[in-house]
Amino acid sequence: MEFIDTDIRPWDANEVKEQFGDSLTLLPSNDNIKELQTILRDKNTTRSDFKFYADRLIRLVIEESLNKLPFTDCEVITPTGALYKGLKYGAGNCGVSIVRSGEAMEQGLRDCCRSIRIGKILVESDTDTHEAHVVYAKFPEDIARRQVLLMYPIMSTGNTVKQAVNVLTQHGVKEDRIILSNLFCTPAAVQAVVDYVPRMKILTAELHPVAPNHFGQKYFGTD
Numbered sequence: 269m270e271f272i273d274t275d276i277r278p279w280d281a282n283e284v285k286e287q288f289g290d291s292l293t294l295l296p297s298n299d300n301i302k303e304l305q306t307i308l309r310d311k312n313t314t315r316s317d318f319k320f321y322a323d324r325l326i327r328l329v330i331e332e333s334l335n336k337l338p339f340t341d342c343e344v345i346t347p348t349g350a351l352y353k354g355l356k357y358g359a360g361n362c363g364v365s366i367v368r369s370g371e372a373m374e375q376g377l378r379d380c381c382r383s384i385r386i387g388k389i390l391v392e393s394d395t396d397t398h399e400a401h402v403v404y405a406k407f408p409e410d411i412a413r414r415q416v417l418l419m420y421p422i423m424s425t426g427n428t429v430k431q432a433v434n435v436l437t438q439h440g441v442k443e444d445r446i447i448l449s450n451l452f453c454t455p456a457a458v459q460a461v462v463d464y465v466p467r468m469k470i471l472t473a474e475l476h477p478v479a480p481n482h483f484g485q486k487y488f489g490t491d
């Protein structure tokens with residue numbers, strides 16, 4: 269289904285829920301997050317500031333994405349001898365970054381999960397047609413048994429992510445065991461990806477008709 273949006277503003281959580289149901293989760297916004305997004309959108313932001321503030325937003329998105337992975341009940345004893353009923357992060361997950369912008373999210377994941385395995389996929393897009401194809405993929409050998417946190421900060425058409433998901437499913441990963449961790453996406457990209465892989469879960473910090481496609485160039489300093 270083609271989605272055409274002429275309203276140039278970020279979507280709120282109610283609109284997201286109405287259009288995409290449980291497929292898309294919006295990072296709950298606040299003034300702190302809005303400031304980070306403003307700095308990343310500003311054409312006058314220096315490269316050094318861009319990386320610094322992008323890393324802050326990435327950390328928030330990664331922390332929220334981890335909340336979509338399984339936790340199990342556990343009990344611990346506090347220093348005063350009391351029983352505390354808590355939760356323990358489950359094993360059997362891995363990260364996969366889409367080169368190159370997705371690599372910007374690897375450190376944020378490692379800061380939370382010190383020794384998590386991280387695979388990589390390189391997808392190349394044609395600058396004119398936006399057609400994407402996979403050039404390279406390397407995963408943990410047991411990836412088919414793992415839940416996958418797929419990392420890519422920008423979705424403009426969604427083509428890059430669709431190709432990356434293709435490779436994962438070809439390696440035996442079930443669609444409903446993939447969580448896409450994303451910073452900015454367009455409504456058209458979400459619609460395209462949801463139509464393509466309806467059972468994958470997507471978490472983003474902003475749904476906006478204009479994608480900040482300068483992200484990779486500015487973060488890595490290749491502009």
Ligand SMILES: O=P(O)(O)OC[C@H]1O[C@H](OP(=O)(O)OP(=O)(O)O)[C@H](O)[C@@H]1O
Pocket residue numbers: 366367368369370393398400422423424425426427428429457479480481482483484485
């Ligand atoms: O959803 P899509 O339409 O596939 O687009 C996703 C991103 O990929 C492109 O960037 P680029 O080729 O510079 O990627 P990189 O930053 O990862 O190198 C494009 O400018 C988007 O930022």
